[in-house]
Amino acid sequence: MKGLTLSNSKLIRQVHNSYARQQVFEYDEKSSKSEDSYHFVGYIPIEGRLYELDGLKPGPIDHGAITTSDWIEAVRPVIQKRISSYNAGEIHFNLMAVVGDKIMMTESKMKHLNDELTQLTSENSMETADGHAARIALIQTEIEHCHEVIRLENNKRNKFKIENTRRKHNYLPFIIEMIRILAAEEKLMPLVETAKKKMEDKAKTSQSTQG
Incomplete structure:
Protein backbone atom coordinates (compact mmCIF):
# COMPACT_ATOMS: atom_id res chain seq x y z
CA MET A 1 0.00 0.00 0.00
CA LYS A 2 2.85 2.38 0.83
CA GLY A 3 4.47 1.71 -2.57
CA LEU A 4 1.17 2.33 -4.32
CA THR A 5 0.65 5.56 -2.41
CA LEU A 6 4.12 6.83 -3.34
CA SER A 7 3.76 5.83 -7.00
CA ASN A 8 0.38 7.50 -7.29
CA SER A 9 1.53 10.76 -5.71
CA LYS A 10 1.64 13.41 -8.45
CA LEU A 11 3.95 15.65 -6.39
CA ILE A 12 6.50 12.89 -5.75
CA ARG A 13 6.32 11.80 -9.39
CA GLN A 14 6.97 15.38 -10.57
CA VAL A 15 9.94 15.81 -8.20
CA HIS A 16 11.31 12.39 -9.21
CA ASN A 17 11.01 13.13 -12.93
CA SER A 18 12.42 16.65 -12.55
CA TYR A 19 15.85 15.10 -12.03
CA ALA A 20 15.74 13.11 -15.26
CA ARG A 21 18.42 14.07 -17.73
CA GLN A 22 17.44 15.92 -20.89
CA GLN A 23 17.08 13.44 -23.75
CA VAL A 24 18.96 14.52 -26.87
CA PHE A 25 16.91 12.16 -29.04
CA GLU A 26 13.37 11.02 -28.35
CA TYR A 27 12.42 7.41 -29.00
CA ASP A 28 9.44 5.19 -28.31
CA GLU A 29 9.79 2.40 -25.83
CA LYS A 30 7.21 -0.22 -24.99
CA SER A 31 6.21 0.02 -21.36
CA SER A 32 6.38 -3.21 -19.40
CA LYS A 33 6.15 -4.26 -15.80
CA SER A 34 9.82 -5.01 -15.44
CA GLU A 35 12.65 -4.00 -13.14
CA ASP A 36 13.01 -0.75 -15.09
CA SER A 37 9.34 0.23 -14.74
CA TYR A 38 8.54 3.36 -12.79
CA HIS A 39 8.02 2.28 -9.19
CA PHE A 40 9.44 2.70 -5.72
CA VAL A 41 11.34 0.23 -3.57
CA GLY A 42 11.38 1.14 0.11
CA TYR A 43 13.33 -0.25 3.05
CA ILE A 44 11.94 0.14 6.54
CA PRO A 45 12.59 -1.29 10.03
CA ILE A 46 9.59 -2.94 11.68
CA GLU A 47 9.80 -4.57 15.13
CA GLY A 48 13.52 -5.23 14.87
CA ARG A 49 13.49 -6.65 11.33
CA LEU A 50 14.36 -5.09 7.97
CA TYR A 51 11.67 -5.22 5.29
CA GLU A 52 11.80 -4.35 1.60
CA LEU A 53 8.61 -2.92 0.08
CA ASP A 54 8.71 -3.26 -3.70
CA GLY A 55 5.82 -1.81 -5.68
CA LEU A 56 6.07 -4.68 -8.20
CA LYS A 57 6.16 -7.50 -5.64
CA PRO A 58 3.02 -9.07 -4.14
CA GLY A 59 4.23 -8.58 -0.57
CA PRO A 60 7.06 -7.37 1.69
CA ILE A 61 10.46 -9.07 1.63
CA ASP A 62 11.99 -9.90 5.01
CA HIS A 63 15.77 -9.26 5.02
CA GLY A 64 16.23 -10.59 8.53
CA ALA A 65 16.80 -9.25 12.02
CA ILE A 66 18.49 -5.87 12.58
CA THR A 67 21.52 -6.61 14.76
CA THR A 68 22.89 -3.06 15.02
CA SER A 69 21.63 -0.02 16.90
CA ASP A 70 21.38 1.92 13.63
CA TRP A 71 19.11 0.21 11.10
CA ILE A 72 20.81 2.16 8.29
CA GLU A 73 23.87 -0.06 8.83
CA ALA A 74 21.67 -3.10 8.23
CA VAL A 75 20.13 -1.80 5.02
CA ARG A 76 23.42 -0.53 3.53
CA PRO A 77 24.72 -3.95 2.29
CA VAL A 78 21.28 -4.77 0.84
CA ILE A 79 21.25 -1.56 -1.20
CA GLN A 80 24.89 -1.98 -2.21
CA LYS A 81 24.14 -5.49 -3.48
CA ARG A 82 21.27 -4.12 -5.56
CA ILE A 83 23.51 -1.38 -7.01
CA SER A 84 26.28 -3.86 -7.82
CA SER A 85 23.89 -5.84 -10.03
CA TYR A 86 24.24 -3.04 -12.62
CA ASN A 87 27.30 -2.22 -14.70
CA ALA A 88 29.50 0.68 -13.60
CA GLY A 89 28.21 3.98 -14.95
CA GLU A 90 24.64 2.76 -15.45
CA ILE A 91 21.94 4.86 -13.83
CA HIS A 92 18.65 3.00 -13.52
CA PHE A 93 17.39 4.43 -10.28
CA ASN A 94 17.62 7.25 -7.77
CA LEU A 95 18.46 6.64 -4.13
CA MET A 96 16.32 8.82 -1.88
CA ALA A 97 15.82 9.07 1.86
CA VAL A 98 12.39 9.94 3.25
CA VAL A 99 13.18 12.44 5.98
CA GLY A 100 11.58 15.42 7.62
CA ASP A 101 11.96 18.82 6.00
CA HIS A 169 19.26 21.88 -20.37
CA ASN A 170 19.58 20.71 -23.98
CA TYR A 171 23.00 21.89 -25.15
CA LEU A 172 22.78 20.11 -28.51
CA PRO A 173 21.83 23.22 -30.60
CA PHE A 174 24.73 25.13 -29.02
CA ILE A 175 27.18 22.30 -29.72
CA ILE A 176 26.06 21.95 -33.33
CA GLU A 177 26.35 25.69 -33.91
CA MET A 178 29.80 25.78 -32.33
CA ILE A 179 31.00 22.91 -34.53
CA ARG A 180 29.55 24.63 -37.60
CA ILE A 181 31.38 27.89 -36.82
CA LEU A 182 34.68 26.08 -36.10
CA ALA A 183 34.38 24.19 -39.39
CA ALA A 184 33.60 27.38 -41.32
CA GLU A 185 36.71 29.03 -39.85
CA GLU A 186 38.79 25.89 -40.56
CA LYS A 187 39.55 25.45 -36.86
CA LEU A 188 37.66 22.19 -36.32
CA MET A 189 40.12 19.65 -37.77
CA PRO A 190 43.17 21.06 -35.92
CA LEU A 191 41.21 20.73 -32.69
CA VAL A 192 40.23 17.16 -33.59
CA GLU A 193 43.85 16.26 -34.35
CA THR A 194 45.00 17.83 -31.07
CA ALA A 195 42.38 15.83 -29.18
CA LYS A 196 43.46 12.61 -30.91
CA LYS A 197 47.09 13.22 -29.99
CA LYS A 198 46.16 13.84 -26.37
CA MET A 199 44.20 10.58 -26.26
CA GLU A 200 47.11 8.68 -27.84
CA ASP A 201 49.60 10.19 -25.36
CA LYS A 202 47.26 9.34 -22.51
CA ALA A 203 46.94 5.74 -23.73
CA LYS A 204 50.73 5.41 -24.03
CA THR A 205 51.21 6.81 -20.53
CA SER A 206 48.64 4.39 -19.16
CA GLN A 207 50.30 1.43 -20.88
CA SER A 208 53.75 2.39 -19.61
CA THR A 209 52.42 2.75 -16.08
CA GLN A 210 50.78 -0.68 -16.19
CA GLY A 211 53.90 -2.21 -17.69
Whole structure:
Protein backbone atom coordinates (compact mmCIF):
# COMPACT_ATOMS: atom_id res chain seq x y z
CA MET A 1 0.00 0.00 0.00
CA LYS A 2 2.85 2.38 0.83
CA GLY A 3 4.47 1.71 -2.57
CA LEU A 4 1.17 2.33 -4.32
CA THR A 5 0.65 5.56 -2.41
CA LEU A 6 4.12 6.83 -3.34
CA SER A 7 3.76 5.83 -7.00
CA ASN A 8 0.38 7.50 -7.29
CA SER A 9 1.53 10.76 -5.71
CA LYS A 10 1.64 13.41 -8.45
CA LEU A 11 3.95 15.65 -6.39
CA ILE A 12 6.50 12.89 -5.75
CA ARG A 13 6.32 11.80 -9.39
CA GLN A 14 6.97 15.38 -10.57
CA VAL A 15 9.94 15.81 -8.20
CA HIS A 16 11.31 12.39 -9.21
CA ASN A 17 11.01 13.13 -12.93
CA SER A 18 12.42 16.65 -12.55
CA TYR A 19 15.85 15.10 -12.03
CA ALA A 20 15.74 13.11 -15.26
CA ARG A 21 18.42 14.07 -17.73
CA GLN A 22 17.44 15.92 -20.89
CA GLN A 23 17.08 13.44 -23.75
CA VAL A 24 18.96 14.52 -26.87
CA PHE A 25 16.91 12.16 -29.04
CA GLU A 26 13.37 11.02 -28.35
CA TYR A 27 12.42 7.41 -29.00
CA ASP A 28 9.44 5.19 -28.31
CA GLU A 29 9.79 2.40 -25.83
CA LYS A 30 7.21 -0.22 -24.99
CA SER A 31 6.21 0.02 -21.36
CA SER A 32 6.38 -3.21 -19.40
CA LYS A 33 6.15 -4.26 -15.80
CA SER A 34 9.82 -5.01 -15.44
CA GLU A 35 12.65 -4.00 -13.14
CA ASP A 36 13.01 -0.75 -15.09
CA SER A 37 9.34 0.23 -14.74
CA TYR A 38 8.54 3.36 -12.79
CA HIS A 39 8.02 2.28 -9.19
CA PHE A 40 9.44 2.70 -5.72
CA VAL A 41 11.34 0.23 -3.57
CA GLY A 42 11.38 1.14 0.11
CA TYR A 43 13.33 -0.25 3.05
CA ILE A 44 11.94 0.14 6.54
CA PRO A 45 12.59 -1.29 10.03
CA ILE A 46 9.59 -2.94 11.68
CA GLU A 47 9.80 -4.57 15.13
CA GLY A 48 13.52 -5.23 14.87
CA ARG A 49 13.49 -6.65 11.33
CA LEU A 50 14.36 -5.09 7.97
CA TYR A 51 11.67 -5.22 5.29
CA GLU A 52 11.80 -4.35 1.60
CA LEU A 53 8.61 -2.92 0.08
CA ASP A 54 8.71 -3.26 -3.70
CA GLY A 55 5.82 -1.81 -5.68
CA LEU A 56 6.07 -4.68 -8.20
CA LYS A 57 6.16 -7.50 -5.64
CA PRO A 58 3.02 -9.07 -4.14
CA GLY A 59 4.23 -8.58 -0.57
CA PRO A 60 7.06 -7.37 1.69
CA ILE A 61 10.46 -9.07 1.63
CA ASP A 62 11.99 -9.90 5.01
CA HIS A 63 15.77 -9.26 5.02
CA GLY A 64 16.23 -10.59 8.53
CA ALA A 65 16.80 -9.25 12.02
CA ILE A 66 18.49 -5.87 12.58
CA THR A 67 21.52 -6.61 14.76
CA THR A 68 22.89 -3.06 15.02
CA SER A 69 21.63 -0.02 16.90
CA ASP A 70 21.38 1.92 13.63
CA TRP A 71 19.11 0.21 11.10
CA ILE A 72 20.81 2.16 8.29
CA GLU A 73 23.87 -0.06 8.83
CA ALA A 74 21.67 -3.10 8.23
CA VAL A 75 20.13 -1.80 5.02
CA ARG A 76 23.42 -0.53 3.53
CA PRO A 77 24.72 -3.95 2.29
CA VAL A 78 21.28 -4.77 0.84
CA ILE A 79 21.25 -1.56 -1.20
CA GLN A 80 24.89 -1.98 -2.21
CA LYS A 81 24.14 -5.49 -3.48
CA ARG A 82 21.27 -4.12 -5.56
CA ILE A 83 23.51 -1.38 -7.01
CA SER A 84 26.28 -3.86 -7.82
CA SER A 85 23.89 -5.84 -10.03
CA TYR A 86 24.24 -3.04 -12.62
CA ASN A 87 27.30 -2.22 -14.70
CA ALA A 88 29.50 0.68 -13.60
CA GLY A 89 28.21 3.98 -14.95
CA GLU A 90 24.64 2.76 -15.45
CA ILE A 91 21.94 4.86 -13.83
CA HIS A 92 18.65 3.00 -13.52
CA PHE A 93 17.39 4.43 -10.28
CA ASN A 94 17.62 7.25 -7.77
CA LEU A 95 18.46 6.64 -4.13
CA MET A 96 16.32 8.82 -1.88
CA ALA A 97 15.82 9.07 1.86
CA VAL A 98 12.39 9.94 3.25
CA VAL A 99 13.18 12.44 5.98
CA GLY A 100 11.58 15.42 7.62
CA ASP A 101 11.96 18.82 6.00
CA LYS A 102 15.01 20.40 7.63
CA ILE A 103 13.67 23.95 7.34
CA MET A 104 10.29 22.98 8.80
CA MET A 105 11.91 21.10 11.70
CA THR A 106 14.25 24.02 12.41
CA GLU A 107 11.39 26.53 12.27
CA SER A 108 9.40 24.35 14.69
CA LYS A 109 12.38 24.20 17.06
CA MET A 110 12.83 27.97 16.78
CA LYS A 111 9.17 28.54 17.66
CA HIS A 112 9.53 26.47 20.85
CA LEU A 113 12.69 28.38 21.74
CA ASN A 114 10.99 31.73 21.17
CA ASP A 115 8.01 30.64 23.30
CA GLU A 116 10.34 29.62 26.10
CA LEU A 117 12.31 32.85 25.77
CA THR A 118 9.11 34.91 25.97
CA GLN A 119 8.06 33.03 29.07
CA LEU A 120 11.42 33.46 30.79
CA THR A 121 11.69 37.19 30.01
CA SER A 122 8.13 37.97 31.05
CA GLU A 123 8.37 36.67 34.61
CA ASN A 124 6.82 38.78 37.37
CA SER A 125 10.07 40.04 38.76
CA MET A 126 13.42 41.06 37.34
CA GLU A 127 15.04 38.88 40.00
CA THR A 128 13.40 35.79 38.53
CA ALA A 129 14.49 36.80 35.04
CA ASP A 130 18.04 37.31 36.30
CA GLY A 131 17.92 33.80 37.70
CA HIS A 132 17.29 32.50 34.20
CA ALA A 133 20.02 34.62 32.61
CA ALA A 134 22.17 31.63 31.65
CA ARG A 135 19.24 29.81 30.06
CA ILE A 136 18.13 32.97 28.22
CA ALA A 137 21.63 33.43 26.78
CA LEU A 138 21.68 29.79 25.69
CA ILE A 139 18.27 30.08 24.00
CA GLN A 140 19.33 33.22 22.14
CA THR A 141 22.43 31.41 20.90
CA GLU A 142 20.34 28.45 19.74
CA ILE A 143 17.90 30.78 17.95
CA GLU A 144 20.81 32.42 16.09
CA HIS A 145 22.03 28.96 15.14
CA CYS A 146 18.56 28.06 13.81
CA HIS A 147 18.57 31.20 11.63
CA GLU A 148 21.96 30.16 10.24
CA VAL A 149 20.76 26.61 9.55
CA ILE A 150 17.74 27.93 7.63
CA ARG A 151 19.91 30.36 5.66
CA LEU A 152 22.36 27.63 4.66
CA GLU A 153 19.55 25.23 3.76
CA ASN A 154 17.89 27.84 1.52
CA ASN A 155 21.23 28.56 -0.16
CA LYS A 156 21.77 24.84 -0.73
CA ARG A 157 18.30 24.42 -2.26
CA ASN A 158 18.83 27.38 -4.58
CA LYS A 159 22.17 25.89 -5.65
CA PHE A 160 20.56 22.49 -6.32
CA LYS A 161 17.82 24.19 -8.35
CA ILE A 162 20.37 25.96 -10.55
CA GLU A 163 22.46 22.80 -10.98
CA ASN A 164 19.42 20.74 -11.92
CA THR A 165 18.31 23.35 -14.46
CA ARG A 166 21.76 23.31 -16.08
CA ARG A 167 21.91 19.50 -16.01
CA LYS A 168 18.58 19.18 -17.79
CA HIS A 169 19.26 21.88 -20.37
CA ASN A 170 19.58 20.71 -23.98
CA TYR A 171 23.00 21.89 -25.15
CA LEU A 172 22.78 20.11 -28.51
CA PRO A 173 21.83 23.22 -30.60
CA PHE A 174 24.73 25.13 -29.02
CA ILE A 175 27.18 22.30 -29.72
CA ILE A 176 26.06 21.95 -33.33
CA GLU A 177 26.35 25.69 -33.91
CA MET A 178 29.80 25.78 -32.33
CA ILE A 179 31.00 22.91 -34.53
CA ARG A 180 29.55 24.63 -37.60
CA ILE A 181 31.38 27.89 -36.82
CA LEU A 182 34.68 26.08 -36.10
CA ALA A 183 34.38 24.19 -39.39
CA ALA A 184 33.60 27.38 -41.32
CA GLU A 185 36.71 29.03 -39.85
CA GLU A 186 38.79 25.89 -40.56
CA LYS A 187 39.55 25.45 -36.86
CA LEU A 188 37.66 22.19 -36.32
CA MET A 189 40.12 19.65 -37.77
CA PRO A 190 43.17 21.06 -35.92
CA LEU A 191 41.21 20.73 -32.69
CA VAL A 192 40.23 17.16 -33.59
CA GLU A 193 43.85 16.26 -34.35
CA THR A 194 45.00 17.83 -31.07
CA ALA A 195 42.38 15.83 -29.18
CA LYS A 196 43.46 12.61 -30.91
CA LYS A 197 47.09 13.22 -29.99
CA LYS A 198 46.16 13.84 -26.37
CA MET A 199 44.20 10.58 -26.26
CA GLU A 200 47.11 8.68 -27.84
CA ASP A 201 49.60 10.19 -25.36
CA LYS A 202 47.26 9.34 -22.51
CA ALA A 203 46.94 5.74 -23.73
CA LYS A 204 50.73 5.41 -24.03
CA THR A 205 51.21 6.81 -20.53
CA SER A 206 48.64 4.39 -19.16
CA GLN A 207 50.30 1.43 -20.88
CA SER A 208 53.75 2.39 -19.61
CA THR A 209 52.42 2.75 -16.08
CA GLN A 210 50.78 -0.68 -16.19
CA GLY A 211 53.90 -2.21 -17.69
